[in-house]
Amino acid sequence: MGFSEEIIRYRWDHIESLIMDKTPYDVEQALHTEQRSPDDLLALLSPPAADYLEEMAYLAHKLTIQRFGRVIQMYAPIYVSSECTNSCLYCGFNRHNKITRATLTVDEVFEEGMVLYRQGFRHVLLVSGESPRHVNLEYLCRVAEKLRTLFASISIEIYPMDIDSYRSLIISGIDGLTIYQETYNRKRYAEVHPAGPKRNYNWRLDTPDRGGQAGFRRLNIGTLLGLSDWRVEGAFLGLHAAYLMRQYWKSHISVSFPRLRPAPGGYRPESPVSDAQMVQLMCALRLWMPDAGLVLSTRESQELRDNLVPLGITQMSAGSKTAPGGYSSRPDTEGQFEISDHRSPEEVARMITFRGYEPVWKDWDAAFLKHSFP
């Protein structure tokens, strides 16, 4: 059971034609209402909505400070392994890429954690490729148990697992699950994932369901912009997030919309997304879901990130390294993709303050999890 059953109701081509048929009148209707319907979401993603970008941005800004305040929550990724059995065409960890691969020991992960802790981070995201031989449940549990002495919140962005594994991770101290469908277009999904366990579209699509059932406090989904038409991807992403909010009403849902970056392997995006289009997508998602977290990584440029702060973003990473050991022990290993914003966490925090927002380093407490206190 999961979103894979719900998604059958929405055909890609049909959604696409609904979006392309929207008129300026539909956009205005969608803007000037309080409770937005799925049709309103489609209107906000449509071509005519581009002419209303300033108004969308204004409304997105207002809604976000009303619900979240003038704050940006800070987090950083820790890459624990670049081993991978998949061959995703766009990814630097593609098993066919000749890169130096590494998997950190539990102590090395802790060392990475110490660097981030000293920089001020209290929220971290563990990332790895899909290679259960190198990164298995037992390893992840040990990593979590070690890191939870440092951090208020630990999330994972690794390969899809079953419910029981997720339950074990939660007991070990992991409270958030990030999993991107990459593209909701089945045909495209099959093309860019030619081999490996990731080929199974439905198993991946139902991963947030399994995470919600296991009890993760935070579920973060996303689509990788550049693989397919961003408007339709945005519609599916919005519908998926709204579905998760209904199903797992005790979990906080957030969405990411990473754009493809240059990576080892040299993949070129099929459907590039401009800055203006990304802003339209972001604002449409905010207007559709006033309560969802919107996450922005260091994939984007310094300038763009600075300007996106007041438009609806709630979480930002800073100073990220995308290679295992990148912060401490192995600064020379190759990363998953190129970072665009190279500023230090401190510099990013200063920018956020300068923009009239407070960078928040801790907005959770390990005490919410059972293990931490009698």
Added chain:
Amino acid sequence: MFELPPLIIGDREFQSRLLVGTGKFSSTMIMKQAIEASGTEIVTVALRRVDMSNPQDNLIGAIDTNRYLLLPNTSGARNAEEAVRLARIARAAGCEPWVKLEVTPDPHYLLPDPVETLKAAEILVKEGFNVLPYINADPVLAKRLEELGTVTVMPLGAPIGTNRGLKTRDAIQIIIEQAQVPVVVDAGLGAPSHASEAMEMGADAVLVNTAIAVAKDPIRMAKAFRLGVEAGFMAHISGLGRPRWEAEASSPLTGFLRGT
């Protein structure tokens, strides 16, 4: 000037009837100044935002505990167990045994869970905490909590952060009428006039966060809420006239009875 009766919660007296929250501010500096301008004596802080392991935590450090009662809240707790655990940690870290009990399993509308709130209140009261529970405007729940020994009840006017005002007015009226402990209207108050309205109705105090924190000028807005609360309270104890639908006739229909 006019002497106003103090607000008594537990065994403490307060002159101010405005409680303020510390979330959503653009900086600690502005938060500090807004707290000052509000004239409040009770400041609530989300424990999840505080780094208990760090004595220099900037949120706690910004609040002068000689001037303000620091009221830790359990925001983020999904059930009684989590809320109780958080309250105990705060006390173990040196906070006074006061807690604003928030059990909000749904992270989107942040509406309080009545069952878990009642459970947590029972445990915390027994452990000697002064418990200020955040609840939906449910008069029966308010009475049940009062019977358990909570020092206030805190019904919501509207969902947190919505600025919608007293959407639950009729139920709050009943809570005020029945309560033996102070009623603090919490959440949803978006304008000083909403705060006045709650005080005019007979609420003992109000708690405001979002409306102050996200205002263009939070410091001035804090002052505006202070005035709104004072005006409403003063009006309430002065005896408000009842609104009427029609003008009073100068020659009443029963005037003939007084005739000679």
